[in-house]
Amino acid sequence: MNKIRVAIIGTGNIGTDLCARMLNDSKFDVVAFVGRRPDSPGLEMFRGKVPYLLSNGIEDLVLIADEFDGFFDATSAFDHRLHWTELETLGKWAIDLTPSQVGAPMVPELIGTMPEFSLNKNQAANYSMVTCGGQSSAPLIYAMSTHSKGITEVEISSSIASKSAGPATRKNIDQYVQSTENLVSLISGCDSVKAILVLNPAEPPVMMRTTVQMKVDSCDLEATRNEVQQVSARIQKYVPGYNLVVEPHFSIPNVVTGTVKVTGAGYVLPEYAGNLDIINAAAVETARRHSEKFAKFESSKK
Amino acid sequence: MTEIYDVTLRDGNHALRHQLKSEFVTEYCKVADNSGVWAVEVGHGNGLGASSYLVGKSFESDFNLLTAARSALTKSKLAVHTIPGFATIKRDLIPAIECGVDVFRVATHVTEASTAEKHIEFLANKGVIVHGVLMMSHMNTIKGLISQAELMQRYGASGIILMDSSGHFVPKDVQERVDALKNALPVEVGFHAHNNLGVAVSNALEAQLAGASIIDGASMGLGAGAGNAQLENIIAVSNREDVALDVGNLDTFLEMSLLVENSYSSNLPRTSSSSTQSGMAGVFSGYAPQVKLLAEELGIEVGLLWGEMAKRKLVAGQESMIREIAQDLMNL
Numbered sequence: 334m335n336k337i338r339v340a341i342i343g344t345g346n347i348g349t350d351l352c353a354r355m356l357n358d359s360k361f362d363v364v365a366f367v368g369r370r371p372d373s374p375g376l377e378m379f380r381g382k383v384p385y386l387l388s389n390g391i392e393d394l395v396l397i398a399d400e401f402d403g404f405f406d407a408t409s410a411f412d413h414r415l416h417w418t419e420l421e422t423l424g425k426w427a428i429d430l431t432p433s434q435v436g437a438p439m440v441p442e443l444i445g446t447m448p449e450f451s452l453n454k455n456q457a458a459n460y461s462m463v464t465c466g467g468q469s470s471a472p473l474i475y476a477m478s479t480h481s482k483g484i485t486e487v488e489i490s491s492s493i494a495s496k497s498a499g500p501a502t503r504k505n506i507d508q509y510v511q512s513t514e515n516l517v518s519l520i521s522g523c524d525s526v527k528a529i530l531v532l533n534p535a536e537p538p539v540m541m542r543t544t545v546q547m548k549v550d551s552c553d554l555e556a557t558r559n560e561v562q563q564v565s566a567r568i569q570k571y572v573p574g575y576n577l578v579v580e581p582h583f584s585i586p587n588v589v590t591g592t593v594k595v596t597g598a599g600y601v602l603p604e605y606a607g608n609l610d611i612i613n614a615a616a617v618e619t620a621r622r623h624s625e626k627f628a629k630f631e632s633s634k635k
Numbered sequence: 636m637t638e639i640y641d642v643t644l645r646d647g648n649h650a651l652r653h654q655l656k657s658e659f660v661t662e663y664c665k666v667a668d669n670s671g672v673w674a675v676e677v678g679h680g681n682g683l684g685a686s687s688y689l690v691g692k693s694f695e696s697d698f699n700l701l702t703a704a705r706s707a708l709t710k711s712k713l714a715v716h717t718i719p720g721f722a723t724i725k726r727d728l729i730p731a732i733e734c735g736v737d738v739f740r741v742a743t744h745v746t747e748a749s750t751a752e753k754h755i756e757f758l759a760n761k762g763v764i765v766h767g768v769l770m771m772s773h774m775n776t777i778k779g780l781i782s783q784a785e786l787m788q789r790y791g792a793s794g795i796i797l798m799d800s801s802g803h804f805v806p807k808d809v810q811e812r813v814d815a816l817k818n819a820l821p822v823e824v825g826f827h828a829h830n831n832l833g834v835a836v837s838n839a840l841e842a843q844l845a846g847a848s849i850i851d852g853a854s855m856g857l858g859a860g861a862g863n864a865q866l867e868n869i870i871a872v873s874n875r876e877d878v879a880l881d882v883g884n885l886d887t888f889l890e891m892s893l894l895v896e897n898s899y900s901s902n903l904p905r906t907s908s909s910s911t912q913s914g915m916a917g918v919f920s921g922y923a924p925q926v927k928l929l930a931e932e933l934g935i936e937v938g939l940l941w942g943e944m945a946k947r948k949l950v951a952g953q954e955s956m957i958r959e960i961a962q963d964l965m966n967l
Binding site for chain 1: 687688689719720721723724725744746747749750752753774947948949950951952953955956958959962
């Protein structure tokens, strides 16, 4: 298979980490890195390493449309909606790392496990990576829901290091909550869901933790634990720092509870930014899966 | 002029494990409405939209509690506590406005004011009274405290409330912080005490003397951990100290206190060895029930658990960490 040629929009923490991550990955070719200011330190970091460092937003990206297969958007929900309006007609796949909810939510390790998470053969596929809380809780929710009967409520709470929550997350904390809740609902099939986000400023910074609590009539705990171990093992292939720290147990009668901890891989972002690591890792994994599945189709087209 | 802010029906809900009933809200508010309190805060212990397995499920919905209070309050204002990350504008703030809430206190951990930007802006534009709350205020420097308060003011908060959520402060700490805030910003300053070290009323009084114009208290001290500053005592001591309080007479506050004492005799907070340990360690008072349960379940010394929680610098809303920390202690 040819290398997957990508563009990355957004030169903040997420974008720079994505760029470093894929420059390190032989399957990818980072063609363009797109910011909005010529003096962006994110762009500067990759001078000489990425052929097109564009500082004029997506305007210039459109001009080199033939040179990339798909793009990652690490800007903001507001900007992603604008970008998608402009870029959809180019027929490229998009991986959205903002909580815009433009595209269908995607949790790559649940592809082939749940029909809700299928690769889209549409050339202009738009995959939403939802949120860090969503990505980290998905395996637990999946395992618990699979082995429980009568799910009436699902709740997830994440605590992350303050330093890892950028201005966009802080400003749009409601969007975080809402899009996480939508994903929780999708995986569990339960309408009564709640997502909570807590920022902890401790030094040294804390590692991300996500706890899932599910109200059920009954749950096969042993089967749930096995299932979580299996899904976790799959995720660990691309998020090595993903660990179950509190096994599923009944915290109170009829409430199954489990906690995962996510330590970052430390490309550009520090280890404590497991929340950003997991969403970036999932984004790259989704791009890989999509490209592999449709590689034949794309190369015959060329 | 000092305004008295009654948190009995909100912080007190921690002591009731969030099982507050709307009948009691109505009964209490009818008396409180004649006491001269500026506002009565009502809801789940962690505020709007916080009913959850993480911090505890409410017996009644926010809507029921607020509606019950609204019908009984004619002179005092109806207030709520709300934390971004638990509550959202759409799901919680808009319905609360529709319930007729007058005062919104948007609260964040003392270093995380920027998470409140959208919520404060939204409320300020709706014409309700919006105050910013800095929780766990002992976990920042005075300089840091001021810059966080300044952010909240910039977003549109007309008052800043310092919460001593762990009951860690002594009067001198309160005096320094209130004084610094008053000098730095042209906003109302409020203070919310907890009684872990037995000095909540003294701290509340010290805040008044330093220029705080909003003083929090709860009847019988009903609140998280060792409880809040006991409201009737704040009134009594203020009278004796000739601090000018524009509130009704002590008798009405005593009536509110008796109502709480008689209705929830088994839930009344008190300082205990555990609450003293958590106050010294500077850990959120609201964790007391979980710490007690887990220490018993796993056979760990309560003080050891508080100490480790302090070492890991837990903020409010991290209940799910307590089991992991307890497990780690057992594996040492």
